[in-house]
Amino acid sequence: MTQDELKKAVGWAALKYVEKDSIVGVGTGSTVNHFIDALGSIKADIEGAVASSEASAQRLKALGIPLLDLNSVDQLDVYVDGADEINPHMEMIKGGGAAHTREKIVAAVAKNFICIVDESKLVDVLGDFPLPVEVIPMARSYVARELVKLGGDPVYREGVVTDNGNIILDVYNFKIMHPVEMEKTINNITGVVANGLFALRGANVALVGTNEGVKTIEG
Numbered sequence: 001m002t003q004d005e006l007k008k009a010v011g012w013a014a015l016k017y018v019e020k021d022s023i024v025g026v027g028t029g030s031t032v033n034h035f036i037d038a039l040g041s042i043k044a045d046i047e048g049a050v051a052s053s054e055a056s057a058q059r060l061k062a063l064g065i066p067l068l069d070l071n072s073v074d075q076l077d078v079y080v081d082g083a084d085e086i087n088p089h090m091e092m093i094k095g096g097g098a099a100h101t102r103e104k105i106v107a108a109v110a111k112n113f114i115c116i117v118d119e120s121k122l123v124d125v126l127g128d129f130p131l132p133v134e135v136i137p138m139a140r141s142y143v144a145r146e147l148v149k150l151g152g153d154p155v156y157r158e159g160v161v162t163d164n165g166n167i168i169l170d171v172y173n174f175k176i177m178h179p180v181e182m183e184k185t186i187n188n189i190t191g192v193v194a195n196g197l198f199a200l201r202g203a204n205v206a207l208v209g210t211n212e213g214v215k216t217i218e219g
């Protein structure tokens with residue numbers, strides 16, 4: 001199977017976590033795009049969706065799935081999203097598409113985070129994928145210097161502006177042995193909006209697309 005076929009398989013497999021008449025939290029990215037297509041096939045059975053990005057919102061809208069503002073929702077049963085890396089503790093790196101800040105916010109409101117990935121995203125130690133950090137534009141150089149002090153190698157993602165109007169620094173050469181501490185440490189740098197580590201709030205379930213079928217890992 002191609003990587004896109006594995007993504008499609010997990011996108012559709014995630015439908016089984018969607019309750020009737022519920023509001024669904026929807027992530028961002030090429031894997032989630034398959035989940036959005038799947039959601040379109042049951043749109044009459046759900047109340048609507050909360051999107052974690054403008055891109056996902058557009059896609060949901062195009063399929064006629066009602067969009068809700070997160071501020072009008074107390075709790076979501078499920079949040080479905082992809083990841084750039086996921087480790088055996090269900091901790092992730094996200095933000096390859098610069099959407100991680102809003103993803104964290106929507107995930108925070110959800111009871112269950114269902115992570116959908118193809119098997120290339122499974123790792124033992126996070127950090128081969130450069131860690132995305134969303135930064136207020138005027139703080140870019142300061143934050144970059146602080147990230148160097150932590151042992152990383154930050155690179156400005158040229159030409160990318162997040163949905164929140166900020167910039168992204170991708171941090172190379174981190175071997176992230178303690179994701180929770182690292183997530184807190186980076187978020188404490190003044191000027192950082194959010195970093196792409198999802199360790200304080202990891203996934204509850206991972207659906208992994210493999211050539212032998214979709215595997216379910218519970219956290």
Ligand SMILES: O=C[C@H](O)[C@H](O)[C@H](O)COP(=O)(O)O
Nearest residue numbers: 029030031082095096097099
């Ligand atoms: O900012 C983007 C998100 O965190 C994505 O969920 C992540 O990058 C995975 O995307 P994809 O499913 O396209 O590999």
